[in-house]
Amino acid sequence: MCSFCAIAANEKPAVLVLEEEEMIAFLDHRPLFWGHSLLIPRRHYETMSDLPARLIGPLFEGARRLSLAMEEGLGATGSFVAVNNRVSQSVPHVHVHVVPRRRKDGLRGFFWPRTRYDSDEQAHEFAARLRAALEAHPPS
């Protein structure tokens, strides 16, 4: 059993923040900032890609609600909501990080360094590859 399934099954301790029929949230035990929570579906799915479409809405609506709770309950200015799929994913059970943010909290360098495209043609080629791949995944 994966460690997040164990938490969902009450077989491993965690500090729970939200408990609902299909999902739970608990404090990350090594938070970026205090209050940093992990929101997971109770059932085991490895990545976002593996989630059934019907769970996407409730799960990210849960992230939105947690985000509001960070502001209203912890006085955060905003939030960071993120999912690592496979790469940088420490536990192979999909989890949404919801992290309280404040101005100048030290996470400024976070989204850097950025790069550039070598040319407009290269950018259009990347977009064309993504558009072609999306054709296999129409909106449900």
Added chain:
Amino acid sequence: MCSFCAIAANEKPAVLVLEEEEMIAFLDHRPLFWGHSLLIPRRHYETMSDLPARLIGPLFEGARRLSLAMEEGLGATGSFVAVNNRVSQSVPHVHVHVVPRRRKDGLRGFFWPRTRYDSDEQAHEFAARLRAALEAHPPS
């Protein structure tokens, strides 16, 4: 008009990746990695908290589909899906970053440094504040 509303209205150029009734995605012009896309609702909402519940599902289902397109179209190993709400949010029109990831791509130090709770009591106190705030936001 905000710069993302201008892109959605075809009044500002962008390399589009996805165009649907309620949302579009386009390449970030300063990508973390080539293919890095921004997915936005066409209508202007500032943060995730401002999004109507009915849009959350389709928007993050779009992020899931883009994630699959990163793997299938660009050969990525996985993806990073993230939303900055207010803090670190460069354009005040909610946008979901979908970034292709590969092992050892250099983003390893990304989710660090982490901190710790001073005590179990402190962790439980944070959880209690979040749980209390969530009571105002039941599942829809």
